[in-house]
Amino acid sequence: MIPFLDLKKINAQYRNEIIEAMTKVLDSGWYILGNDTTKFEKDFATYCGTKHAIGVANGLDALVLILRAYKEMGKLKEGDHVIVPANTYIATILAILENKLVPVLTEPDLHTYNLCPKAVKTNYTDKVKAIMPVHLYGRLCDMEEINKFAKEKGLLVIEDSAQSQGAEFNEKKAGNLGDASGFSFYPGKNLGALGDAGAITTNDDELAKTVRVLRNYGSEVKYVNKYKGVNSRLDELQSAILNVKLKYLDTENEIRRKASEFLCANIKNDKITLPVLDSHRENNVWHVFPVRVEDRNKFMSHLEAKGVATLIHYPIPPHKQEALKDLNLSDNYPLTTQIHEQIVSLPMSPVITEEELAQIVSACNTY
Numbered sequence: 001m002i003p004f005l006d007l008k009k010i011n012a013q014y015r016n017e018i019i020e021a022m023t024k025v026l027d028s029g030w031y032i033l034g035n036d037t038t039k040f041e042k043d044f045a046t047y048c049g050t051k052h053a054i055g056v057a058n059g060l061d062a063l064v065l066i067l068r069a070y071k072e073m074g075k076l077k078e079g080d081h082v083i084v085p086a087n088t089y090i091a092t093i094l095a096i097l098e099n100k101l102v103p104v105l106t107e108p109d110l111h112t113y114n115l116c117p118k119a120v121k122t123n124y125t126d127k128v129k130a131i132m133p134v135h136l137y138g139r140l141c142d143m144e145e146i147n148k149f150a151k152e153k154g155l156l157v158i159e160d161s162a163q164s165q166g167a168e169f170n171e172k173k174a175g176n177l178g179d180a181s182g183f184s185f186y187p188g189k190n191l192g193a194l195g196d197a198g199a200i201t202t203n204d205d206e207l208a209k210t211v212r213v214l215r216n217y218g219s220e221v222k223y224v225n226k227y228k229g230v231n232s233r234l235d236e237l238q239s240a241i242l243n244v245k246l247k248y249l250d251t252e253n254e255i256r257r258k259a260s261e262f263l264c265a266n267i268k269n270d271k272i273t274l275p276v277l278d279s280h281r282e283n284n285v286w287h288v289f290p291v292r293v294e295d296r297n298k299f300m301s302h303l304e305a306k307g308v309a310t311l312i313h314y315p316i317p318p319h320k321q322e323a324l325k326d327l328n329l330s331d332n333y334p335l336t337t338q339i340h341e342q343i344v345s346l347p348m349s350p351v352i353t354e355e356e357l358a359q360i361v362s363a364c365n366t367y
């Protein structure tokens, strides 16, 4: 069986380096906010091309803390509206709700699965103060159009880059394409830790300083608390592991690109809608390889019988989640609903082999 994602195999490539890095942390006697986190923050900012990177406990906290900091800075206030793709992973929406802001669910483009700039304009009202584009499945959103509109209306742009570490457009990377960005380093992401981890990137000095304080109990000077902060620190162990894995991110992303291009070139079946290849190939790091099929259950059973594991990202759209029932969201998101009914992800990873790719192609072409 070709596994959907073999994390053990991915991390085994760096086993010795990871063990050495973890041992150093063990022997240092310093486990929170030390040299490894400082190094990761510096190197990840350099990697993204931003002035700042601030490590936090996970990707959800990264998004929550960006919005919270903008509230503390007076740039957002309770009740402000935030445009967000209707087909995102629910974390983006939870970050908005956690801050008592109002999510404005907006339909994606059916070809890129990303926020549609036209729909953003349609959904804009003067209550909207921010846009949160999500670079879903590893593909960058149309940030030129989104930023142009945001500038025109004076809106904040907060990227959700949880699935797109390293994706690049016009020599700018995910995390450097808006006012601030949240990253997740959950083990299954393109840059994955061995536990929960996340970061915020920005070029804004005041925002960087505010999230740095908020993540550590709202305290800049020990035992002096400026804000009612939280404990959301990136720990030394995860930082040390990320310091090892960051070096290999570009190489791993390129393997994903080549594998995805191979699948796109060789899967030939009218019943399967392949992802659209972009002329700027750097703008996609293929966090997953999504296809659409009408009879998804049948397709997934066929692939399973041929030894190919699949997963659905995601089976239930946010507007149909029980957790969001109290928001009384409309049911009028036809594209989002269609995507959630038809989407299915094929195996994709930096350790996928040529034999596995050939087997996936053959399984798809015999469907």
Ligand SMILES: *Cc1c(COP(=O)(O)O)cnc(C)c1O
Pocket: 058, 059, 060, 061, 088, 089, 091, 092, 134, 160, 162, 163, 183, 184, 185, 186, 196, 197, 198
């Ligand atoms: C993974 C993910 C998050 C949340 O990250 P965690 O580290 O799991 O909290 C947020 N947004 C998107 C789009 C994600 O894929």
